[in-house]
Amino acid sequence: MINWKVILNIAKTHLLTKIKQTSTAALGVTFGIGAYITLVSFMTGLNEMLDDLILNQTPHIHIYNEIEPSEKQPIALYDEFKNTFNVVHSVKPKLTQKKIHNALPIINYLKEDNKVRGALPQIKATIFYIAGSIEIGGYLTGINVLDEAKFFNFQDYITEGSPESLHNTDNSILLGSGIAKKMSLSVGDRIQISTITGEIFPLKIVGFYQSGIADIDAIQSFANIKTVQRIIGEAENYITDINVKLHDIDDALPLSKKIEKQFNLKAIDINTANAQFETGTTIRNLITYAVSITLLIVAGFGIYNILNMLIYEKMNDIAILKATGFSGTDVQMIFMSQAVIIGLVGGIFGLFIGLILSHIIDRIPFATEALPTIETYPVNFNPWFYLIGITFAMISTFFAGYLPSQKAKKIDPVKIIRGQ
Amino acid sequence: MSTVLEAKHINKYFKKPVLFHVLKDVNFKINKGEFTSIMGKSGCGKSTLLYILSTMDTDYEGELYLNNELVTGDSREKLSYIRNKHIGFVFQFHYLLSEFSVLENVMLPAQKLGEKSFMEIEHDAIQKLKILEIEQLAKKKASQISGGEKQRVAIARALINNPSIIMGDEPTGNLDSYNSDNVFNIFRQLSDEQGLSLLVVTHDVDFANNTDRIIQMEDGSIVT
Numbered sequence: 001m002i003n004w005k006v007i008l009n010i011a012k013t014h015l016l017t018k019i020k021q022t023s024t025a026a027l028g029v030t031f032g033i034g035a036y037i038t039l040v041s042f043m044t045g046l047n048e049m050l051d052d053l054i055l056n057q058t059p060h061i062h063i064y065n066e067i068e069p070s071e072k073q074p075i076a077l078y079d080e081f082k083n084t085f086n087v088v089h090s091v092k093p094k095l096t097q098k099k100i101h102n103a104l105p106i107i108n109y110l111k112e113d114n115k116v117r118g119a120l121p122q123i124k125a126t127i128f129y130i131a132g133s134i135e136i137g138g139y140l141t142g143i144n145v146l147d148e149a150k151f152f153n154f155q156d157y158i159t160e161g162s163p164e165s166l167h168n169t170d171n172s173i174l175l176g177s178g179i180a181k182k183m184s185l186s187v188g189d190r191i192q193i194s195t196i197t198g199e200i201f202p203l204k205i206v207g208f209y210q211s212g213i214a215d216i217d218a219i220q221s222f223a224n225i226k227t228v229q230r231i232i233g234e235a236e237n238y239i240t241d242i243n244v245k246l247h248d249i250d251d252a253l254p255l256s257k258k259i260e261k262q263f264n265l266k267a268i269d270i271n272t273a274n275a276q277f278e279t280g281t282t283i284r285n286l287i288t289y290a291v292s293i294t295l296l297i298v299a300g301f302g303i304y305n306i307l308n309m310l311i312y313e314k315m316n317d318i319a320i321l322k323a324t325g326f327s328g329t330d331v332q333m334i335f336m337s338q339a340v341i342i343g344l345v346g347g348i349f350g351l352f353i354g355l356i357l358s359h360i361i362d363r364i365p366f367a368t369e370a371l372p373t374i375e376t377y378p379v380n381f382n383p384w385f386y387l388i389g390i391t392f393a394m395i396s397t398f399f400a401g402y403l404p405s406q407k408a409k410k411i412d413p414v415k416i417i418r419g420q
Numbered sequence: 421m422s423t424v425l426e427a428k429h430i431n432k433y434f435k436k437p438v439l440f441h442v443l444k445d446v447n448f449k450i451n452k453g454e455f456t457s458i459m460g461k462s463g464c465g466k467s468t469l470l471y472i473l474s475t476m477d478t479d480y481e482g483e484l485y486l487n488n489e490l491v492t493g494d495s496r497e498k499l500s501y502i503r504n505k506h507i508g509f510v511f512q513f514h515y516l517l518s519e520f521s522v523l524e525n526v527m528l529p530a531q532k533l534g535e536k537s538f539m540e541i542e543h544d545a546i547q548k549l550k551i552l553e554i555e556q557l558a559k560k561k562a563s564q565i566s567g568g569e570k571q572r573v574a575i576a577r578a579l580i581n582n583p584s585i586i587m588g589d590e591p592t593g594n595l596d597s598y599n600s601d602n603v604f605n606i607f608r609q610l611s612d613e614q615g616l617s618l619l620v621v622t623h624d625v626d627f628a629n630n631t632d633r634i635i636q637m638e639d640g641s642i643v644t
Contacts, residue, residue, distance in 0.1 A: 006531040010517075017519040320515040323476060324529040324577065325504020327497050414471045417511060417589070 007330060010321075011337040018310065022342060025306045028299035029346025029397060030353060033389045036292035037354020040385045042361055043288040045378035047281050056153040057211075058270050059120075059243030060252045063100065063259060066266035070094045103239035106263060110244060115251045118151040120144055122241040123228045129221075130192040130200065131183045138179065138219040140193065142228030145174075151245045160187050161207020171227055173203040177210040178218030193231070201231050212368070296396045299346070303339055303400035311335060311408045318408055319416035332409035339401020340394065347393030351386050423488060424585050424617045425450040425473060430482035432468060442468050443480070444640040450585065455611040455618045457628040460637035466621045467589055469637070473619065474507060474587050475499045487584055504533050508578025512590040515574065516562035522549070522573050523558040530580045541580075548576040552606060568599030575606060586610070588620040592627060604630065 015022045069091045075081055100106065103121060110119035123142035128135040148154035149163040159177060166174050173191065185191060187205055194200045203223065210217055223231075229238055246252060252269035259267040271278075311318070318331055362379040432443040442465045450456055460466045471477040473484065475491055478499070484492045486506055491499065503509075516525045526545040530536060536544070549555040552572045557565055562573065571591060578586050588607075592600035604627055610616045611632070620631070628634050636643040 003532055003534045006528065006534075009531075010528075013519050316513075316515060317517050320511075320517065321528075322500070323474070323503065323509050323511075323515075325500050325502075325532055325581075327500035329497070330500075330532070414477050417513075417515070418467060418471070 003330075004333075007333050008337055010334050011341065014310065014314070014334070015338055015341060021306050021310070025303045025342045026346035026349070028302035029296075029343055029393050030350040032292070032295040032299035032396075033347050033350025033393050034353030034357065035295050036392070037351060037385055037389050038357040038361070039288050039292055041354070041358040041379050041381060042377065043284055044382065044385075045380040047284055048380055049374065049378040051281060054274055055249070055270070056156075058274060059152070060246040060249055060270045061244040061256045061259065061267050063106075063242040063244065063263075063265050063267045064240060065096060065098060065100055067093045067096065067098075098240050099234070099238045100240065100242065100265060102237075103242065104237055107239075107242060110242070110259075113255075115246055115248065115255060117245045117247050118147060120147050120151065120243045120245075121225060121239040122243060123225055123232075123234075123238065124240050125228055125232050126196055127231070128194045129179055129183065130194055135194070136179065136182065136219075138176070138221060140173070140228055140231070141220065141222050142225040143222055144225055145222070152243070157209055157211055159208045159210045165206040166222070166224065169204060169206050171201070171203050172206040172223065173227075174207045174209045174222040175205050176217045176220045177208045178214060179221065180205070180208055182218070195232055197233075199231070199233075203227070292392075296392055300396040300400040303342055303397050304404060307335060307339055307401055307404040308407075310338070311404050314408075315411065315416050318411050319413035322411070322413040323417065328409040331411075332405040335405035335408050336398075336401050339397045339405070343393050343397025343401075344390075346397075347390045350393065351389055354386075354389065355381075422452045423449050424452050424454075424486070425619065426485040426488075427469075427473065428483040428485070430469070430472060430480055430484070432465075432472065432477075432480040442640050443472070446482070446640075446642055448635060448642060450617055450619055452617055453611065453615040455607065455632045456620070456635060457631040457633070458619070458621045458635045458637060459623070459625075459628050462623075464637045465640040466637050470587060470589055470619070470621050474509065475503055504529055505581055506584040508581070508583040508586040510571070510574050510578050510586065510588040510591040512593040516570055516577075518561070518563040520562055521558070522554070522560050522562055522565065525562050525573060526576045526580055529577060533581055545576070545580060548579045549573075551579075551610075552576050568595055568602060571595060571599065571603055572606065575603070579610075585617040585619060588618070588622075590622055591620060592622065592624055600624065600627070 073086075073088050073091070075086050075088065107119045107121055110116050121144060125140045125142070127138055127140045129138055130136075143154075145154065145163045145166045155163050158174065161174065166172050173193075175185065175191065180186070183191070185205055187207060189205050190202050191205055192200055192202050209220065209222055211220070225239075226236070229236060232238075244255075246255065249270060252271060256267040256269040259265065321331055321334075322328070358379045358381065361377050364377050365375060366377040368374060426449045427446055430443050430446040431441070434440040434442055446469060458466045458469065468477070472480050475484070475486075475494075476499075478496075482492070483490060486502065491502060494502070516522075517528070520528070523542070523545055526548060527541050530541040530544065531538070546555055546558060549558055552575060554569055554572050554576070557569060557573070562570065565573070575586075575591075586607075591607075592603050595603060607618055607620065608630065611618055618631075620627075622628055634644070
């Protein structure tokens with residue numbers, strides 16, 4: 001039977017009389033845990049921001065009509081050539097319409113699916129921005145701006161103006177910031193655009209769009225769906241793209257396959273479109289954990305060292321404790337509890353240090369072209385990290401204490417007492 | 421008269437550096453209330469014998485009985501408990517835990533035993549310190565008192581669990597004659613007044629002559 005009160009009292013006295021060594025050991029743990037919390041909060045904060053950057057902008061499933069050659073060339077329909085080897089030269093893409101056939105019923109159908117959060121129609125049109133005699137090529141995308149803001153955080157990329165102003169103004173345009181700069185335009189000005197067929201439309205600039213990618217900002221602008229339909233002279237059911245946002249991103253692949261089959265359209269899911277972004281996240285997490293574990297192992301060796309020294313110093317004490325009836329296990333527990341106390345105290349301080357440092361980082365200004373709405377470094381205050389941190393501190397100090405305490409357990413009191 | 425401690429055919433070998441027969445068929449009994457001393461030249465095996473009797477050394481042949489119960493072959497946990505409850509120890513060097521106060525040093529074995537409440541143990545400890553006339557030192561750190569005082573604290577600690585026997589390994593070996601006499605008188609008094617059994621290894625002839633019985637050892641055997 002172990003009398004914990006006595007054991008802990010002895011452990012406490014040892015720790016307090018060697019307060020300098022104790023605090024050095026605890027500081028090692030504090031530093032390790034503090035660094036882990038700071039690193040992991042900052043790193044995952046960044047990761048999350050970068051993931052959001054892709055996930056928020058990108059539809060989970062993008063449905064459109066692909067211009068591509070037919071899988072089955074006409075010759076395959078002839079029975080006479082069935083068993084021959086046919087070579088077709090100069091294969092041309094199949095002539096199809098750009099618009100999605102029956103787009104509005106498809107959207108309604110998708111919206112009824114309970115996996116789908118939103119299905120938004122878009123129209124992509126090629127246009128020219130006209131400045132005097134100069135024509136600059138570009139794209140005008142017709143969107144349902146309020147829904148885009150709701151599902152894809154569209155407002156984050158509007159540097160001037162607002163989604164509402166686009167929605168409320170007839171014949172208005174959200175101009176790409178690159179074009180605005182080239183043409184020295186500001187909000188409230190008018191810009192003339194022409195379609196491929198040559199018709200010219202004046203549009204009112206209600207805001208600027210900035211994605212952070214200069215090449216896109218130099219060509220891409222947005223307008224309401226109805227405005228674009230009017231410009232290219234198409235009916236209200238003319239829709240070229242459908243962007244789908246799901247509740248669970250894992251449904252993207254099966255659902256996209258199903259849509260392709262059911263509607264005979266092209267449906268690209270987000271994982272296929274952005275296969276590389278997972279890799280970056282994984283590697284950054286790997287680095288974070290590698291660094292943190294290294295720090296904690298170093299701290300563990302510190303504790304190991306200090307306990308080893310303490311046990312050498314306390315040889316006589318150990319011998320006398322054993323002579324007066326403390327068992328080897330009792331002695332081991334005395335030193336184990338010292339290690340665990342160092343780990344616990346150091347670890348808790350480490351959590352606080354980590355929390356404070358994370359808060360400081362959270363306040364450091366961080367301005368980037370790519371993310372107009374982010375002002376400070378992103379930090380992830382996930383309570384799980386704190387739980388993992390303290391658990392790790394306890395485990396590493398437990399092992400650091402186990403080996404020296406095992407030695408203390410085995411010390412033969414007769415040898416020590418006779419050795420004097 | 422009942423027997424406190426009995427050794428039957430104790431043999432011990434040192435295996436390093438060469439095989440050496442330290443104790444050769446040692447047999448003896450210690451009766452309750454007896455104040456016994458073991459004498460002999462350096463290297464005759466008297467300390468080795470004492471550590472076997474104390475149950476700390478388990479590497480021997482033969483049988484050891486404490487209060488007529490065989491303790492040879494018991495587990496280490498059991499032996500720790502026996503040392504805690506039945507055997508009090510006083511060493512040549514004082515071996516107090518230097519970071520603890522005198523009172524705490526005396527109380528520790530009783531707290532380990534855990535049979536009494538903290539208040540009772542504290543009361544007992546102060547009683548023992550009073551018997552040894554050092555109760556004024558109770559709150560001092562063990563490292564701040566003199567050698568003679570330390571030895572008395574060690575005796576108080578040995579007494580705290582009211583053991584069946586007190587063992588001493590040259591308890592006066594490191595003390596001047598004044599403190600030696602003092603320690604001897606304490607032992608004598610404990611034996612006479614409280615009927616405590618004592619077994620003390622010593623070099624000091626004067627000390628031994630005043631005990632009830634002297635066990636003389638030579639080359640690993642008991643001579644008288």
